[in-house]
Amino acid sequence: MSLPAKNTLEDIVASALESLGFSVKVDYKLVSTSGTEIEVDVWGEKAVGDTTFIAYASCKDWDNEVNVSVVREEFGRIHKMIPKPKLCILVAPKFAENAKKEAEDNGFVVIEVEEKTSDANIERIYRRIYEKLNQLFSAAAHQVVARPSEKVKWKDEIKPLTEYIKEKVEEKPKPDIHEIVRSRIEYIRRFKGR
Numbered sequence: 001m002s003l004p005a006k007n008t009l010e011d012i013v014a015s016a017l018e019s020l021g022f023s024v025k026v027d028y029k030l031v032s033t034s035g036t037e038i039e040v041d042v043w044g045e046k047a048v049g050d051t052t053f054i055a056y057a058s059c060k061d062w063d064n065e066v067n068v069s070v071v072r073e074e075f076g077r078i079h080k081m082i083p084k085p086k087l088c089i090l091v092a093p094k095f096a097e098n099a100k101k102e103a104e105d106n107g108f109v110v111i112e113v114e115e116k117t118s119d120a121n122i123e124r125i126y127r128r129i130y131e132k133l134n135q136l137f138s139a140a141a142h143q144v145v146a147r148p149s150e151k152v153k154w155k156d157e158i159k160p161l162t163e164y165i166k167e168k169v170e171e172k173p174k175p176d177i178h179e180i181v182r183s184r185i186e187y188i189r190r191f192k193g194r
Contacts, residue, residue, distance in 0.1 A: 008117040009061035009125070010041045011184050013091055016130040017044040017055060019180060020137060032080040040081075042089075056085035060092035061117055068099040075106050091129060109136060122181050 014024045022044030030038045042057035058074050060066050071090070078088055090103050091111045103110050111132050113125045 007059065007061050008122065008185065009059040009091060009113075010057075012117065012122060012126045012181065013042045013057045013059055013089070013129055014044075015180050015184050016126060016133055017042065017057070019130060020046075020133055022046045022055060030081055033082055034080065038077060038080060040077075043085075053087070054083060054085040055087040055089065056081070057089040057091055060090070062092060063116065065094040065096050066090070066092045066099050067096050068102050071099045071103045071106070071108070074103075074108070089133075109133075119185075122185065126181050 010026050014026050017024050023046070025043045026041065028040050028043040030040060030043075032038045040056055041059045042055075044055040044057070046053045046055075056078065058077075060070065074088070074090060078085065087109065088107060089109045089111060091113060093113055093116050095103070095110060095112055100110050100112075109132070111129055113128050115121055115125070117125055
């Protein structure tokens with residue numbers, strides 16, 4: 001488990017990525033293309049074959065909705081990162097419509113959690129984030145397997161393989177959400193005096 005984040009939303013996102021097999025760092029510092037330091041909320045890495053898949057998440061646990069200027073700032077931040085993440089996630093209780101559209105148009109995965117984090121809603125927010133990311137990765141895996149190949153003409157052999165993989169993804173035991181979130185929050189409270 002990584003060190004605790006500055007806020008609970010970062011910890012929830014980190015826990016969701018960890019549950020999906022990522023090695024995660026919170027409040028992680030990178031060196032930018034210009035040599036300056038960039039701090040990122042959540043940085044996840046996962047070995048996929050001979051490459052490392054990198055996910056970056058920016059967490060805005062704000063009372064106000066995220067506006068388009070914040071999205072543009074995040075877009076600029078990503079262009080300065082070394083290495084560049086393959087997946088960029090923006091998580092907040094609420095986004096202005098134009099901000100959400102601009103983020104999605106620029107390749108971000110937008111997750112609206114509908115409420116600021118509190119002790120009462122940690123599990124609900126974790127579930128929203130985990131389900132959105134799990135759905136994203138499951139759909140991507142399905143598309144890769146289901147995409148017809150130029151070299152393979154045996155459609156009847158590909159379909160059962162696709163169904164088998166889909167079943168295995170769905171059979172994977174779900175992590176104990178309560179325990180993951182509780183232990184992470186307890187860790188934060190103990191070491192950060194919350």
